[in-house]
Each structure stands twice: as structure tokens, then as C-alpha cells.
Amino acid sequence: MSARQPILIAGGGIGGLALALALARRDRPSIVLERQETVAPLGAGIQIGPNGMHALQALGLADALQPFAGVPEAIAVHAGSSGRVLTRLPLGQWIAGRHGAPYWVAHRGDLHRVLLDAANSDPRITLRSGFDIAAVAQTEAGVTVADRSGAMASGPALVGADGLWSAVRQFFPGMPAPEFAGATATRTTIPAARAGRLAIPAVGLWLNPHAHVVHYPVRGGSDIAVVVIARETWQGRQWDAEADAPTLLAQMESFHPSLTTILRTVTAWRKWALYTLPPLPSWTAGRAALLGDAAHPMLPYLAQGGALAMEDALVLAGCVAHDSDIPAAFGTYASLRRDRTRRVQAASVRQGRIYRLAPPLSQARDAVFRAAPAALIMSRLDWLYGWRPAR
Numbered sequence: 452m453s454a455r456q457p458i459l460i461a462g463g464g465i466g467g468l469a470l471a472l473a474l475a476r477r478d479r480p481s482i483v484l485e486r487q488e489t490v491a492p493l494g495a496g497i498q499i500g501p502n503g504m505h506a507l508q509a510l511g512l513a514d515a516l517q518p519f520a521g522v523p524e525a526i527a528v529h530a531g532s533s534g535r536v537l538t539r540l541p542l543g544q545w546i547a548g549r550h551g552a553p554y555w556v557a558h559r560g561d562l563h564r565v566l567l568d569a570a571n572s573d574p575r576i577t578l579r580s581g582f583d584i585a586a587v588a589q590t591e592a593g594v595t596v597a598d599r600s601g602a603m604a605s606g607p608a609l610v611g612a613d614g615l616w617s618a619v620r621q622f623f624p625g626m627p628a629p630e631f632a633g634a635t636a637t638r639t640t641i642p643a644a645r646a647g648r649l650a651i652p653a654v655g656l657w658l659n660p661h662a663h664v665v666h667y668p669v670r671g672g673s674d675i676a677v678v679v680i681a682r683e684t685w686q687g688r689q690w691d692a693e694a695d696a697p698t699l700l701a702q703m704e705s706f707h708p709s710l711t712t713i714l715r716t717v718t719a720w721r722k723w724a725l726y727t728l729p730p731l732p733s734w735t736a737g738r739a740a741l742l743g744d745a746a747h748p749m750l751p752y753l754a755q756g757g758a759l760a761m762e763d764a765l766v767l768a769g770c771v772a773h774d775s776d777i778p779a780a781f782g783t784y785a786s787l788r789r790d791r792t793r794r795v796q797a798a799s800v801r802q803g804r805i806y807r808l809a810p811p812l813s814q815a816r817d818a819v820f821r822a823a824p825a826a827l828i829m830s831r832l833d834w835l836y837g838w839r840p841a842r
């Protein structure tokens with residue numbers, strides 16, 4: 452492949468932009484094809500564990516995000532109905548010292564904007580917005596994609612970083628469809644001044660059998676991002692559907708009033724339905740490969756979707772830089788990433804089950820949280836947070 456021909460990247464989300472930047476750092480040009488007309492920063496809170504921070508640092512972007520990020524001291528795990536704190540799992544200096552990178556929380560819009568600003572100012576990256584991929588064709592020499600209005604783009608390779616409902620994946624043979632996970636994530640942000648008990652420099656986690664709540668500071672501490680993950684039947688495909696506040700609050704009656712009185716003051720909630728994707732028979736097809744949610748969507752119980760997409764981006768860029776044979780480079784990338792991403796997917800599913808336990812098993816879980824050394828609980832995730840990019 453000529454190093455001068457830009458690689459096509461479908462999707463200008465977290466993974467697609469991280470890939471464009473990782474390629475640019477290796478002097479590979481790319482064209483990012485993004486469906487949205489204006490690549491607007493969307494979403495609410497996103498967590499970036501030390502593994503994701505290592506990726507962000509390797510892209511040279513941690514300093515740009517720092518003014519907007521929070522550094523939580525701990526994960527404060529609450530019994531949902533009593534509001535009692537069961538344990539404080541250490542983050543802050545403890546996790547930074549252990550893994551050589553901090554644990555940050557941020558607004559997804561801020562993370563996306565930092566990636567986007569860096570991509571916009573790099574002459575090796577071309578952003579084409581309003582390009583909604585509808586068709587993919589490849590020959591031995593290259594890949595051509597077309598959008599819904601008939602516009603075309605061609606290149607030596609295509610990476611589908613176009614999310615859970617990936618259009619690129621549909622052109623791979625024998626791909627399974629996403630499966631509804633029976634729950635919805637409903638999110639909002641609250642000004643910290645009005646967030647009462649939720650305005651703490653920590654990740655708060657409140658557990659009840661049918662729902663759990665996560666909150667943490669974003670936007671440099673001025674807002675608190677809140678997400679409620681609850682069993683639900685709504686199966687929409689949007690990231691940003693309007694959620695009905697009275698319905699949500701009715702689902703939360705069993706939570707302690709010190710949480711619900713604050714949530715009752717919020718009227719604007721957005722939601723997305725949670726889906727899983729069975730393991731794909733392949734992440735690559737000739738000169739095309741998948742990355743991030745398009746390859747391995749994550750349930751949010753370990754908060755790893757963004758971090759793993761950035762990990763993928765660095766590994767893929769490294770493979771392409773070391774091997775001019777694109778199908779071979781993509782094969783190496785997939786073999787380096789499959790086991791890890793499957794392990795994180797499986798661990799997320801397990802974590803969700805633990806969060807949703809009902810009595811008497813929830814009482815046993817809570818007793819473990821109270822009795823076990825918090826650092827020991829966290830050290831079980833060393834394999835996850837200890838990832839570092841190859842040099």
C-alpha cells in the first residue's frame with residue numbers, strides 16, 4: 452500500500468477519531484467519514500480508566516482534556532434502599548500509582564471535542580461529515596464506499612468505527628445482529644450546586660435489584676453526570692432519545708430519598724437501550740476491519756466502551772505501520788485484540804449480574820463489600836486497568 456493514500460475510517464466517534472490521530476502520529480493520512488452533518492459533541496458522562504488514559508496519553512491529548520476531567524478519589528458503593536455506603540473502592544492516587552496513569556471521568560462531549568480539535572488541526576486527517584455509509588465494495592487493490600446520496604470515497608483500506616449499528620459490518624459475511632439486553636441507560640447532568648449528596652469527588656454507585664445509579668463530576672466539577680440503568684422493554688436504536696421523567700422516577704421508588712429527592716428536580720433525561728453482540732466470526736474481511744463498538748460493544752457495567760475503542764485504535768495503527776500488507780496487518784490487529792475485548796465483555800456481563808442481585812444474594816454481596824479490603828477488590832481488575840500501548 453502506498454503510505455500516501457489515505458485510509459478510510461467510517462465513523463468520527465471516539466474510536467474513529469482516535470484511530471485517525473494514531474495513524475497521523477505514524478504519518479499515515481486518513482479520511483474520516485461521519486454520518487452526522489455537524490460532528491457535534493454529544494452524550495453525557497464517560498469514564499476513562501488507567502488503560503484508556505494510557506491510550507489518551509499516547510495520543511498526546513491528556514493535557515487538553517485535563518481542565519474538563521474529574522479525578523475521582525474512589526467508587527463509593529451504596530446500598531440503594533438505605534443509602535448506606537458499603538465500601539469505598541480506591542481510585543485517585545492509589546490507582547494512578549498502581550497503573551502509572553490516573554482514572555478520569557469526563558463528559559463524552561468534552562472527550563469527543565478534544566479528539567475532534569486535534570483531528571481538525573492535523574493536515575493528515577480529512578473529516579467528511581454528512582457521509583452516511585450505505586454501500587461498501589472492495590477489490591484486491593482497494594475499498595470504495597458510497598453514502599446514501601451517492602457520494603463516493605476510495606482508499607487502500609477501510610476501518611468500520613461506526614458503532615454498535617455499524618453499516619460497514621453489514622458488508623461482512625455471516626455477521627450476527629445486536630441483541631437487546633433488557634435494560635436502558637437514562638442519563639442527565641445536574642449542576643453540582645444543586646446535586647446535594649451526589650456532588651462528591653468520587654464515582655457514586657447505588658445498587659438495587661431492578662436498577663442501579665452511577666454519578667460522578669464532569670465539566671471540571673461544575674456538573675454531576677448521572678446515569679440510571681434499569682430493566683426496560685424499550686428497544687430504540689438512538690443514543691439520544693427523550694426519556695419520560697415520571698416513568699423513570701416511578702422505577703426508582705425503592706431508592707433512598709437522599710438520592711431520589713435530587714433526581715426529582717431533573718426534567719431533562721435522555722436514554723439509550725443496551726444491546727450485546729454475539730462474538731463475530733471475524734473482525735476483518737480483506738481490506739476492511741472493525742474497531743470499537745462495531746466489533747465488540749460493551750455493556751456499561753465496567754465503563755470500558757470508550758477506553759477499549761482507544762486501545763483498539765493504537766493497536767491497529769501500530770499493525771498498519773509495521774506491515775504494508777493491509778489484510779495481514781488487519782489480521783494481526785484482530786488476533787491481538789479479540790481475547791482481551793471478549794474478556795472485558797464477559798466481565799461486564801458478570802459485573803451487571805452482581806449489581807442486580809436480589810435478596811438474599813444481595814445481602815451476601817453487601818457483606819463482602821463491607822468486609823473485604825477495598826484495595827483487594829480493586830486489584831482483581833489489574834488485568835483490565837494495567838493495559839499499556841506498545842511503544
Ligand SMILES: Cc1cc2nc3c(=O)[nH]c(=O)nc-3n(C[C@H](O)[C@H](O)[C@H](O)COP(=O)(O)OP(=O)(O)OC[C@H]3O[C@@H](n4cnc5c(N)ncnc54)[C@H](O)[C@@H]3O)c2cc1C
Binds near residue numbers: 745
Ligand atoms: C451520540 C452518542 C452519544 C453517546 N453518549 C455516551 C455517553 O454519554 N456515555 C458513554 O459511556 N458512552 C456514550 N456513547 C458511546 C460511546 O461513545 C462508545 O460506546 C464508545 O466510545 C466506543 O466508541 P466507538 O467509536 O466505537 O463508537 P461511537 O463513539 O458510538 O462512534 C460511532 C460513530 O459512527 C458514526 N456512524 C454510525 N453509523 C454511521 C454510518 N453509516 N456512516 C458514517 N458514520 C456512522 C456515529 O455517528 C458515531 O459518530 C455515545 C455514542 C454516541 C454515538
